[in-house]
Amino acid sequence: MSLNSGAAHPNDSFADIDRQLRRSNLTTALRRLTGNGFLYFIMVVLALIFMIPLLWMFTTSLKTRQEIFVWPPTWLPDVPQWGNYADAFAKYPLARFMFNSAVLVMINALGEVISVPLIAYAFARLRFPGKRILFIMMLSTMMIPGQIKLIPLFSMFSRLGLVGTYWPLVLPSFFGNPFFIFLMVQYMRTIPRDLDEAARIDGAGTWTILYRIILPLSLPAVTVMLVFTFLWTWNDFISPLIYLSDFNSYPISVGLAFFQGRYSVEWNMFMAATLISIIPVLVLYFFAQRHLIGGISTLGLKG
Amino acid sequence: MLASWRRLSPMARREALEAYLALSPWLFGFVVFTAIPIGVSIFLSFTQWTIVEQPTWIGADNYVRMFTRDPLFWQALKVTGLFVLISLPLKLVLGLALALLLNNRLPGMNFFRTVFYIPAVISGVAVSLMWMWLLQPDTGVVNTLLDAVGVKGPNWFWDKDWALPSVALMSVWKVGGSAIIYLAGLQNIPAQLYEAAEIDGAGKWGRFWRITIPLLTPTIFFQLIIEMIDSFKIFTEAFVITQGGPLKSTYFYMLYFYEEAFRNFNMGYASALALFLTLIILATTIFINYTSKRWVYYESE
Numbered sequence: 153m154s155l156n157s158g159a160a161h162p163n164d165s166f167a168d169i170d171r172q173l174r175r176s177n178l179t180t181a182l183r184r185l186t187g188n189g190f191l192y193f194i195m196v197v198l199a200l201i202f203m204i205p206l207l208w209m210f211t212t213s214l215k216t217r218q219e220i221f222v223w224p225p226t227w228l229p230d231v232p233q234w235g236n237y238a239d240a241f242a243k244y245p246l247a248r249f250m251f252n253s254a255v256l257v258m259i260n261a262l263g264e265v266i267s268v269p270l271i272a273y274a275f276a277r278l279r280f281p282g283k284r285i286l287f288i289m290m291l292s293t294m295m296i297p298g299q300i301k302l303i304p305l306f307s308m309f310s311r312l313g314l315v316g317t318y319w320p321l322v323l324p325s326f327f328g329n330p331f332f333i334f335l336m337v338q339y340m341r342t343i344p345r346d347l348d349e350a351a352r353i354d355g356a357g358t359w360t361i362l363y364r365i366i367l368p369l370s371l372p373a374v375t376v377m378l379v380f381t382f383l384w385t386w387n388d389f390i391s392p393l394i395y396l397s398d399f400n401s402y403p404i405s406v407g408l409a410f411f412q413g414r415y416s417v418e419w420n421m422f423m424a425a426t427l428i429s430i431i432p433v434l435v436l437y438f439f440a441q442r443h444l445i446g447g448i449s450t451l452g453l454k455g
Numbered sequence: 456m457l458a459s460w461r462r463l464s465p466m467a468r469r470e471a472l473e474a475y476l477a478l479s480p481w482l483f484g485f486v487v488f489t490a491i492p493i494g495v496s497i498f499l500s501f502t503q504w505t506i507v508e509q510p511t512w513i514g515a516d517n518y519v520r521m522f523t524r525d526p527l528f529w530q531a532l533k534v535t536g537l538f539v540l541i542s543l544p545l546k547l548v549l550g551l552a553l554a555l556l557l558n559n560r561l562p563g564m565n566f567f568r569t570v571f572y573i574p575a576v577i578s579g580v581a582v583s584l585m586w587m588w589l590l591q592p593d594t595g596v597v598n599t600l601l602d603a604v605g606v607k608g609p610n611w612f613w614d615k616d617w618a619l620p621s622v623a624l625m626s627v628w629k630v631g632g633s634a635i636i637y638l639a640g641l642q643n644i645p646a647q648l649y650e651a652a653e654i655d656g657a658g659k660w661g662r663f664w665r666i667t668i669p670l671l672t673p674t675i676f677f678q679l680i681i682e683m684i685d686s687f688k689i690f691t692e693a694f695v696i697t698q699g700g701p702l703k704s705t706y707f708y709m710l711y712f713y714e715e716a717f718r719n720f721n722m723g724y725a726s727a728l729a730l731f732l733t734l735i736i737l738a739t740t741i742f743i744n745y746t747s748k749r750w751v752y753y754e755s756e
Contacts, residue, residue, distance in 0.1 A: 199570045270480065445572070
């Protein structure tokens with residue numbers, strides 16, 4: 153034996169050493185893992201419990217109509233019915249609803265990008281009488297529950313003949329959302345003042361400083377704002393419910409809620425439609441997680 | 456303000472003018488979308504108005520009706536209050552527990568953080584539809600799992616005694632949202648404090664009660680207020696799943712408000728309802744704020 157191993161090819165012994173090294177890394181990793189094994193066990197079980205609803209929605213969306221009402225229910229469909237997704241698109245105006253939501257997201261995002269940095273710049277950088285009072289007023293509007301404004305705003309938009317259009321759903325964002333203004337003010341305050349002063353000495357005016365220096369440096373805050381605008385607009389329910397009446401103009405949130413009454417037994421199709429509706433949000437979440445979580449932990453903004 | 460204006464140098468005046476120009480969208484929005492609507496809302500709450508004709512001033516009649524002749528108002532108030540009392544402690548305690556688990560600095564925790572936060576980004580409508588399917592009495596996955604361990608599951612949303620707890624349980628699924636806020640608070644606690652306490656011989660529980668909880672009270676305070684306001688405003692879940700039933704057992708305040716305002720067009724009465732809810736939220740906030748002096752710890756103290 154010993155002779156045999158001694159006579160082994162040099163390459164083999166290198167492979168052996170390499171294997172041994174890997175094994176020892178593995179054992180230390182394993183030891184570390186089992187030390188916290190109980191914790192990991194709890195985390196995995198909890199994660200499963202949290203994900204079962206989504207997984208169940210997914211497997212339901214792949215079942216046939218017979219399979220969804222079988223008792224006892226089966227976990228997986230016999231043959232995954234990927235066609236359900238195509239059927240969901242064909243049967244419900246899902247594409248239309250999602251397009252409507254996307255339009256609302258884009259107009260709101262445009263409004264916020266135009267208004268918020270401008271307003272925040274005044275609070276963060278410019279000196280003017282009444283600044284403290286106005287800033288406190290702006291902050292206090294964040295505390296006012298929105299429902300008290302619903303009826304007067306509805307009657308105002310109704311007098312203007314704008315009920316049934318997208319105007320009530322997008323117009324307010326062109327006048328600045330106080331949460332985003334506050335976020336942007338906080339961010340702009342962290343940008344060194346030397347930058348603006350140097351630019352001012354070089355002859356740059358107020359607006360040049362904002363759009364050439366401050367705004368480009370505030371892009372992280374702008375990103376957080378855009379992510380939340382997407383999330384809030386996509387998920388908003390009560391405003392489109394109140395203002396829109398034409399089925400074809402519904403955004404996905406309201407459209408989805410109305411399927412329920414119309415096709416209440418086709419749960420497989422229904423779960424496919426619901427899953428499709430949350431895919432844009434999930435994609436956004438996976439790509440912008442850092443910005444989202446940053447916004448939540450600094451401001452306590454809710455998802 | 457005019458006096459201080461005169462004292463400004465020409466350059467400062469120019470800067471102030473530019474500032475007001477930059478602020479003008481917000482100033483306009485504040486007046487048109489916030490200040491006027493609040494004023495109008497208070498006025499409307501003293502009128503009878505069905506949107507087609509002019510509002511008629513009826514004094515405090517709407518409020519008298521609310522408190523003396525409207526069983527639906529009391530039902531909505533009771534159901535909403537119960538929901539706040541059930542869901543608020545659940546969310547606060549479970550959110551903290553989850554955050555404590557996630558605060559262990561171990562490989563893979565970012566993955567778990569991602570998983571637990573997913574429910575918080577999904578729309579209320581999608582979540583409601585999903586849970587409606589999960590909690591089906593016969594074919595739902597929850598009752599199937601309960602069946603497997605020998606428990607007969609209830610009829611959830613379709614039982615007058617279980618509908619409200621079902622909505623509360625469903626809202627717990629989104630607890631990852633508050634866990635992330637707690638986590639930010641936990642990560643701000645200086646590690647030296649724990650080290651010092653360990654040297655002094657404090658055990659795990661001692662450290663939790665004497666360091667973690669006191670230093671986390673500002674976060675708990677913040678969450679308490681935010682979640683309280685959110686719970687009072689619950690609407691989408693009831694609108695989508697139960698429509699307030701069965702037997703008005705989930706007839707939440709905002710649902711009643713919505714039906715009065717936008718189905719029956721009793722705009723005057725609905726304004727009174729909205730104003731009263733705002734006052735409840737305001738009073739609760741002030742009360743929590745008042746008690747906070749006793750239990751919220753600020754480092755500057």
